[in-house]
Amino acid sequence: MADVDVDVVVVGAGPAGACAAIELARAGRSVVVLERGPFPGSKNMYGGVVYPRILDELIPRWWEEAPIQRWVTRRSTMVLTPTQALTVDFRSQAWGAPPYNGATAYRPDFDHWLAGHAEAAGAQLLCSTTVVGLLRDPGGRVVGVRTDRPDGDLRAGLVIACDGVNSFVAKEAGLYGPVDAANYTLGVKETLALPKEVIDERFGVRGREGVDIEILGGTGGVNGGGFVYTNLDTLAVGAVLKLPKLAAQGTRPEEIIAGLKAHPAIAPLVEGAELKEYSAHLIPEAGLAMMPKLAGDGLLVAGDAAAMCLAAGIWLEGVNFAMASGMYAGRAAIEALSRNDVSTEGLAGYERRLSETFVLRDHRKLRRAPHLVLSDRVQHLYPELITSVVERMFRVDNPNPKPGLRRIVESERRRLGIRRRDLARDGLDGLRSFG
Amino acid sequence: MTTATSSSPSAPTASIAVCLKWTAARDDAGADPDDDRFAGVSAADRAALEVALRLGERWGVPVTALAAGPAGAERTLRDAIAAGADRAVRLDMDADADSRDVAFELAQATAPTGGPCADLVLCGDYSLDRGSGSVPAFIAHHRSAAQALGLVSVDTDGPAADGVVRAVRRLDGGRRELLEVPVPGVLSVEGSVASLRRAPLRRALASRTAPIEVIRTPPAHHRGAPAIVTPYRPRARVMAAPAGDDVLARLRRLTDAGAAPARGETVELAPADAARRIVEALRDWGYLADHDR
Amino acid sequence: MTPIERDPTWPEVSFQDRMDTVRFDVHERAHIVVDGSKCEGCSTQHCVVACPANLFVPTSDGGIVFNYEQCFECGTCYLVCNVEGAITWTYPDGGHGVVFRRT
Known part of the structure; x- marks a missing residue:
C-alpha cells in the first residue's frame, strides 16, 4: 500500500461510518472519516427509534452513556381510516431496563456521540468536507476520494462509502443499477414540544419510558405510513410517503402531516404542541430489491448508501443495519488490508459477514415485505x-x-x-x- | 520577539493578531457548555480572520489567532489554523466573561511585553450573540493604539512598509470615510469585508491535532459588577410631531431619511478637547443623563 | 356567543414559520440548479408537490422558479423529476446547508 495518505477513508460520519471507523482504528489502521455536515448527525433524520443491540459488540454498556431520549417500553401498531382506529398495543417493562431494546434519540446527538467513539479510538474526523468524486488508478480501482477543499485529494488503500441514501460515491462507482423513484419513500417529520409531564400523562409512561406508534393509513391516500414517537419533552410526528404516489397525488407533505395530526385518534396526543423543527429525508424503502453491489475494487458500501434499511411494516429499522454493516465493513477492510488484497474478491468477507448475520438475513427473509406493505x-x-x-x-x-x-x-x-x-x-x- | 521596534509606527509590522469571539450559541437552556456543535464565531469574525491572513501573506508576517473562552473555543482556533493562522492561543475564561475583562486580557496577550506580540489586532465588528462590539475599542484603549471600528472594507494590497492600513468606515447617512490607520492599531470589520477561505484538506486534517497555547487568566476584575442586561439606549423623550403635510413627509423628518443631518458640527480640536466637546454635545442633545456625568 | 371553531386541518403555522424552525447555513453557491427552459414542457411538475421544503414554484408561463436556500438536501426533486437534465443536484459545499438539531 505505497503512495497512500491513509489506510482507509470513510465517507460519512453517520452510524455506519462511525462503526466502520471504530473497528479500523481499534485495529491500528489509520482512518480518516469525512463528514459533509458541520458535525456528525447534522444532516441526519429518521423515524425516531434506534435499536442499538449490535453496539454490545463495540461499546459495552453503551446504554450508560448514549444520548437517548426515552426507552421504548410501549409499541403500538395502529390502523386508521378517516373515522376509525384499531390499535394493537404492547408494553414491556423489561425494555425499560438494561440491556434495553429500542430507544428514541435525536440523531444530531446520537450520531455525534457515536462518532466521538471513533475519534477516541484514533480515527481522524474531518467535518465540513464534502466528497465530490472518487480517485481511481488506471485499472479502475478506487484509490481515494476528491473533496471540495483546496488540494482536496486524499489517497487511501480503501474507501468505505457510508454517504447515505443518495450515495453519490456508490453511484459513481457503478455499484447501483438504474435509480427508480419507486424504491424510495420520503420521510417528513415535525418535532413538537410538550412538557414532559403532559407527554407522560397522554402516553401513559413514567420517567424515561417511551412510546413508539406505527400507523397504517392516515397518510391522505398516499401509500406509506405514519408515526408518533415520544422524546423526553417533544414528540416526533411524521409520515413516510412513497415518492411516485406523493408526486402524482397532489397533497403536499406538510399537509399530509397536518391531516394525520387532525385524526381523532392522534389529535388528542399532539394538541397544543409547539413546532420546534420540521425535517425531511429520503428512505431507501425497497430493501433487497434495490440493494447495490456491496463491494468494488477498493470500495465497500454500508448503511443507507447500500440501501440497508428495513421498511417492513411492523419492523422499521435502519440505524441498527447501518451500525452493523459499518462494523462488518470495518472488519472486512482490516482483513483485506492485512492480506494486501482490496479487490472485489479480497473484500468478499464483507458480504459473507452480512449474509451470516441479521443484516442480509432479515433483508432476504423480508424481501417481499416492502412491496406488500406499500x-x-x-x-x-x-x-x-x-x-x-x-x-x-x-x-x-x-x-x-x-x-x-x-x-x-x-x-x-x-x-x-x-x-x-x-x-x-x-x-x-x-x-x-x-x- | 523583540518589542522596541514593533511599537514604532514607522517600523515594519512584526505580527498580526486576530481575536475570535467564540459563542456557545445553542438556543435551549440547560445545554452542555462543552457541547460545541452549535457554537462558533460570527461572519464578522471570519472576515477578520480572512483580512488578517491576507495582510499576513502580503506583509510576510505571522498571524496569531486568539479566542477567549472555555476549552470548547479550541475548535474555532483549530479552524483558524486550518485556514492558515500560524499560532493559536486560548485565553482560559468563562464563556460569559465581561467584555472589559476579555479586552484587558486580549490587550495583555497581544501587547509587546505580553505573550504573542501583535502590532495589528483584528476583530469582528459583532459576535454571534450580537454584543456591543466594544472589545476592540477596549483593546485599543489598553494598548494606547489607534483604532478603526466597523470597517466596511480593508485594503489588503498595501505594503507593510507604509506603516498604515487603508480602510473604509461607514458613517451616518450612507457616507463613507477613507482612513489610514497607523500601526500599531486595532481594526474591527463587518462580515461583508471578506469571506473566509476554505481550509485546504491537509491543513484541515493537521489542525485537528495542532497545539493550542493556553493562557490562564487571573480572576475577572469585573465579576460582581452590575450586569448590563439590555443594550444602552438613550432615554425616551417627548417630541412634538414634526411639521409636514403628509405622513411620509413627517416620517422623513422623524427618521432624517434623505435629509441633511439635523444637527452636528465639524470641529477640529485636540483629542482631549474634542472628547469634552462630544460629551457636552451629547448632554445638550439629551443623550446623557445627569448621573452619566 | 359561540367561539369560531378552528378547522383542525388548517395549518397551525405558516409555511415560512415552519421553515424558520430549521437552521440553514446557506452557501453563496447554489447546490441545485434547475434549467427552467426544460420545465416549460413539463406537464406533471412533480417537484412542486413533492419537495418537502416547497422550493419549486410554478410560474404562470409554465416554467418553474427554484430557490436552493432552505433545502433539506433530501433528493426527492431529482428522483421524481421526469425531464432529463432539468435538475442538476449536488450537495452544498462542506459545512453548509441544513443543520438538524432535534431530529
Missing part, C-alpha cells in the same frame, strides 16, 4: 376491511343476534370488492415474510 390493497383496502370487521364485531346490534366473524369478514370483503384470490395471496406473502 401495495394499494394493504394501503387502501385492508385498513378499512379490518376496522369495519372490528366495528361490526363490537357493535351491539340488538335485537339482532351477534353475527359470526367469518360472515362479517366475507360480507365486508365483498362490500369493498376485494377478490378472495388477492386476499389469499397477500396473506400468504405476509405469512412468508412475517411468519
